[in-house]
Amino acid sequence: MNAPAPVNKVREAKLELYRKKGKIHAREVRGRFNSLRWAVVWVTQLIFFGSCWLQWNGQQAVHFDIAHEKLRLFGLVLWPQDALLLAIALILAATGLFLVTAVAGRLFCGFACPQTVYTSIFMWIETRVEGDHLARLKLDQAPTSARKLLLRGSKHLLWGLFAAWTAITFVGYFTPVRELLPAIADWQLGPWEIFWLLFYAVFTYVQAGLAREAVCQHMCPYSRFQGVMFDSNTRTVSYDVQRGEPRSRQARAASGSTGIKSAKGDCVDCGICVQVCPTGIDIRDGLQYQCINCGLCVDACDEVMTRVGKPAGLIRFASEQELAGKPARGGRPRLAVYGGLIALFVALGAWTATQRSLLLVDILRDRGSLAREAADGRIENAYTLKLMNLVEEARDFEVSVSGLPGIELVGASRFAGVPGGIREVHATVAVPADAGPTGAHPIHFEIRAVQDPATRISEKSTFVLP
Numbered sequence: 001m002n003a004p005a006p007v008n009k010v011r012e013a014k015l016e017l018y019r020k021k022g023k024i025h026a027r028e029v030r031g032r033f034n035s036l037r038w039a040v041v042w043v044t045q046l047i048f049f050g051s052c053w054l055q056w057n058g059q060q061a062v063h064f065d066i067a068h069e070k071l072r073l074f075g076l077v078l079w080p081q082d083a084l085l086l087a088i089a090l091i092l093a094a095t096g097l098f099l100v101t102a103v104a105g106r107l108f109c110g111f112a113c114p115q116t117v118y119t120s121i122f123m124w125i126e127t128r129v130e131g132d133h134l135a136r137l138k139l140d141q142a143p144t145s146a147r148k149l150l151l152r153g154s155k156h157l158l159w160g161l162f163a164a165w166t167a168i169t170f171v172g173y174f175t176p177v178r179e180l181l182p183a184i185a186d187w188q189l190g191p192w193e194i195f196w197l198l199f200y201a202v203f204t205y206v207q208a209g210l211a212r213e214a215v216c217q218h219m220c221p222y223s224r225f226q227g228v229m230f231d232s233n234t235r236t237v238s239y240d241v242q243r244g245e246p247r248s249r250q251a252r253a254a255s256g257s258t259g260i261k262s263a264k265g266d267c268v269d270c271g272i273c274v275q276v277c278p279t280g281i282d283i284r285d286g287l288q289y290q291c292i293n294c295g296l297c298v299d300a301c302d303e304v305m306t307r308v309g310k311p312a313g314l315i316r317f318a319s320e321q322e323l324a325g326k327p328a329r330g331g332r333p334r335l336a337v338y339g340g341l342i343a344l345f346v347a348l349g350a351w352t353a354t355q356r357s358l359l360l361v362d363i364l365r366d367r368g369s370l371a372r373e374a375a376d377g378r379i380e381n382a383y384t385l386k387l388m389n390l391v392e393e394a395r396d397f398e399v400s401v402s403g404l405p406g407i408e409l410v411g412a413s414r415f416a417g418v419p420g421g422i423r424e425v426h427a428t429v430a431v432p433a434d435a436g437p438t439g440a441h442p443i444h445f446e447i448r449a450v451q452d453p454a455t456r457i458s459e460k461s462t463f464v465l466p
């Protein structure tokens with residue numbers, strides 16, 4: 001990546017590049033926030049592109065198995081019955097996002113949002129193919145030529161390939177990726193796979209390659225309502241007006257060489273903070289909803305300050321209180337509320353997880369024949385039991401019944417369960433003819449896993465005596 005150009009050479013570029021409208025060609029910048037941003041890109045993309053290739057007990061470790069209504073997560077199998085756990089996880093993620101926003105503004109937007117991550121990758125490809133921000137601007141303005149077509153074609157081809165690979169990876173979490181790739185090669189895809197592959201590829205290409213900052217500014221609702229989570233102690237990327245103004249290109253000459261404090265502010269009005277901004281704004285105009293808090297202008301300005309011999313931090317993560325020279329306000333109720341909600345939902349999630357049954361049973365009494373008299377004089381009712389074995393291991397289930405004098409199962413009482421699946425079995429229950437008066441009587445089925453006695457469940461049903 002290119003380092004910012006010397007300060008005295010950048011004014012012309014600023015005038016060309018700082019456009020309220022038109023395509024933004026952000027300048028590359030080095031610095032701690034840029035490094036952090038790329039670290040997040042690497043981590044998230046290694047997880048995204050890598051996880052679908054991991055195997056666990058002979059199956060894909062992360063698999064949204066829609067056909068069988070289950071989600072496999074490294075040996076853990078979640079079913080529709082676990083929707084509460086999923087809801088708690090989503091609430092926790094949202095509350096965590098609110099907490100981070102209240103503390104440090106749109107940190108998620110600037111570093112971890114998929115839009116930011118993929119835009120960074122697409123811009124990196126663009127820079128490698130077409131050159132730096134000035135070269136790209138020049139190419140925009142150049143008449144159509146073989147070179148321009150070649151560069152543009154190469155860029156779009158690479159974008160397309162990358163978008164296609166993200167789509168394959170995404171669909172690979174639903175159709176095991178090791179089956180999906182041969183299916184693509186053999187044109188053996190189902191209609192939904194074709195739809196999602198095309199949709200996700202086009203979506204990635206348009207959002208990260210073409211729309212970019214417009215998504216954050218005009219499509220993302222979060223940018224519009226995040227302000228309600230801010231207070232005067234929220235640390236956002238801010239320009240220190242007290243220190244920077246009045247800005248002047250002469251500030252460096254006035255103070256840098258003599259050590260005498262200049263009447264000018266520290267901002268040398270180089271415009272590099274604007275050139276590096278992926279959303280094309282000038283942070284010196286104050287907090288704006290377009291700012292995604294990526295910190296790239298902080299990196300750029302720190303480097304400029306170092307060059308002109310002034311302390312870094314003219315643009316920095318700072319709160320309103322801090323910029324006004326006031327001490328941070330203690331006791332922020334919104335942090336306590338968000339923190340309390342997180343603690344509450346963590347506890348609720350943990351409790352829900354411990355209460356989670358690894359066996360579910362549906363019992364249907366055979367309505368075709370209410371009751372029948374057996375050869376030995378006893379009264380029999382027939383039932384269908386749906387045994388849902390929620391672990392990916394073969395387990396046997398022992399069934400017993402209670403609730404009427406002399407009640408017992410006729411025939412088999414032990415059934416093999418399907419690993420991670422549902423098995424329907426039929427059971428006949430018999431009672432002596434004098435077990436009770438005519439009518440429906442409540443009874444209980446007890447089902448327990450033979451290999452795991454702690455997994456047991458009791459289900460109600462009725463027994464009809466004629």
Ligand code: SF4
Nearest residue numbers: 277291292294295297
């Ligand atoms: S103003 Fe600074 S922090 Fe905000 S989006 Fe632009 S470069 Fe990122």
Ligand code: SF4
Nearest residue numbers: 267268270271273301
């Ligand atoms: S704030 Fe910093 S980077 Fe921006 S114009 Fe002033 S000196 Fe340059």
